Amino acid sequence: MGFGTYVTARVMWAAVVSFIIVTITFLLLAAAPNPDVQRAATQAALQGGDPAAAAERARELRGLNEPLHVRYLDYLRSVYTLDWGWADSRSQPVTTALAEGLYYTAQYSVPWTILTILLGPLVGVYSAANMYSWKDHLATGFAFFGYAIPNFFFGIILLLIFGVWLDVIPVVYDTSVPVFSVANAVQLSIPVFVLVTGSIGAVMRVSRNESAEFQHAAFMKTAKAKGVSPLRAYAYHVMRPTLVPLSTTIVGQLLALFLGSSLLVEKVFGIPGLGRVTYNALIAQDTNLVLGATLAFTFIAVFGNLIEDLVFTVLDPRISYDDR
């Protein structure tokens, strides 16, 4: 199988996976009682009306009396045409709500991801090269500190120090400043720092241990014997094989971190991003928005896995297409 065929097959597989997830979501939703219908029935009962009739009317209004397959097709059409409904908890369309959230999340998550991916392996390889020296211990200590301290707590402490005591960053996140401006960079510096310290630890440790394997490998001895500079030896010969197992860790972990840590950090710093949109939708039982967010994260995860598999084959030519 050639590279082109492999990519095509992999992309199609991703589409199938997304389709299966979307279908399962539909079945779960169809099986669950609709809160709107229950609410209508309760209200009718409170006002002395007929709960059964009110429930029936509510079902009719929402098209729930249609046969399952009709609703399924309708649902599929809506999902893939991005007609995701109205978010009651925010009084705006679901897609707008998600886009707004993503807009603010991207502003800190892009620098966060880039810094983690750049700094993590660098520090790791550096640690491995100076293994058990004080530099290694310092880097390891830093990594473990960032990994161990809860993001939200670290965030509050830094906000207290830099926002309240030193007064160098604003406490209330200002959405009115332009994306590419000094003011925005300043107000995002602490959240990004907190997130990077939180995520860099794992990446750094994995790359340290992985690269430790390679620095005494035969190809390194050869490279050194041939007079390759230490920089090239580490940056090229050690880094590349290290990145293969790392890439699985990075994509998987960052996706998991995305929702989890970003919610807490968004809460502390008042950033109206995707984590808060999703969390508040759950709290407010805003079914449309919860579903929309679920689908969005599903698509991101499927897409992330796709990219990861493709990157694999580029990084390590030994990985064959045929087995997959």
Next chain:
Amino acid sequence: MSRQPTIGSKTDGRVSRRRWLSALGVTGLSALAGCSGEEGDEGDTDGGGGDGGDTDLIIGEFPRFGVDDLYGETVARTLARKAFEQSDHDYGFDGDDMVTPDGNQVELDIYHSAGQETSQLMAEYIGQELEKNLGIVVSVEAIDGTRFNNEYWTAEPAGGTDTVNGEEIEWTRPTPQNPGPQSVASNEAWDMSVVFGLNTYPLNPLTNEAFFDGATAAYNPVGYYPEFDATGLFETARQATSRDGLREAFVEIFENLAREQPYIMLVLGDDLVGYNPELNGPSENFSNGWDFPAWHVGDPTVSGSYDTVSAAGFSTLNPLYNTEAGAGTAVGRVLDQGYTFDDDQEYFPLLYDMSTENGEVWTFDLRENLTFSDPYGRVTAADFVYLVQAVHQSDWANTAAALSWEGVEVERTGEFSFQATLETPALLWPQSYDPLLYPIPRALLEPYVESEDVEGLQQDEELLELQFSGNLGAFTLDEWNRGAGTTYTRNDEYYLRDIDEGPDRFADGPFFEEASISVVEEQASRLGALETGEADAAGIPPEQFQSYEENEDVTVREIPTPYNRILSVNQRANGWQTGPGNPFQITAFRQALAAAIGKKDLIQGIYRGLADAHFTWQPRWSTFYPGEE
């Protein structure tokens, strides 16, 4: 332990009950726990707790449980013994311990809101007090408020009948909060809870009929059966045609509630708000904020920005559908409602004045200088009448104010006046907030009314963004960022500048160029913003009162609230899991609990002095609070 019925103790019981009766006077007759019980052959309990002391106990017309004479081990145990005399089961004291008929020490659980420090401290304090004064072992448990509401506090409405006060009563309209008689209970069993507090409605106490209008009241999760004629007294209050008649009825209700302790009333909390110290205007009054257009920083000149923070985002700013207080404030910056209440809790007309002869027919007189934004023109009586008749009273729109206008007949009487006729007279109608209307242009509503399009009305952009606000508010809305909050610009045309009533400063208000409400979910961040001056006002948690009181960058105001902190005791079938029967159903036992929990220590220790003792279902500053004896 054993119980030995003896003639002597039985007689003692009678004597003490008669003394009570004479102390209570006529109104207290039906309220007295002891006199409604059958004279069975129950005896007193023996045991180390002793059997003396109870004959001197006098509970007045308006008892104040938990302070002075009505606080402590002796009075609590005396009342508990009274309760046990009326119980069908052999509860009693063994040494210091309260014991079940099986001889085990009574063990109860108490739930508090998970993650809320004050709630937890209060539960722990109650546990200590009940152990010390009544010998009850209390286990304190945390629970999420929503979960408590769904599984413990509410139940499937089942209805049924039961004998209450000697009368056969039927639950004809059961609700989740009062699903039926005491035999109808929630999914999960529970004994006691401090998870929820309730409103005491001091401006319009009639609203409290939702809690106490007989055993079948709409909201009665604990299954309380009044032993006084609550239904009759609320009816008297409803029919009253004078303030005095009204007060008389309410005072009687509140005296009875003080005696019966349907919920064990503990404290009424103050709201603590930190302000920019240079801000002139905030007052320690329930109506704080009513005169916001006169608030200013330093000299009364227009300058700067008034920035506040909110703990939660707004789900809608559509005035027709909003039910959240926070969003109400955000809308209020842009759009005034009909009226408000001033520092003396007196009616103050904003958009319209209201008057009545007998409480049945109310006349609304609009100001004549009100205009919507283009193209909607002047605000007239037709807009309000249309809003009420075609929207609030429709069967499709289901607005937030729909229930307020049920059964009210509205009629336009002039270009700037209309009148409303109520089904039953209500002297306190404005105080119920029911006749509070937002001005909405008729032309904006008409298309939705014609097609009965409720979703369209909810999602209308002009309503959501308040684009029609004209000169009807202090500011105009610049932007509503769903996650981040709202920003405003001063409205130079504000109608309030041209009115005769109110503070002179209204003529130049508001005194800020801009305003904003930022959504900051993290409390530490909100407080940080207050300290750095990024926010001009923010709520302060009681445990940080001291540090902010000493902070020069913040002025703290204690604003009284009508919201209470109560100990709810489950009088339904699944309450009192420790043994047979349910002593919570016995008034004297609830009195014992109320007497066992010291209010002074609670206020000083947990609320740092920032709360008032709560004896009956009204705050002390209410005009309907029973008078001092």
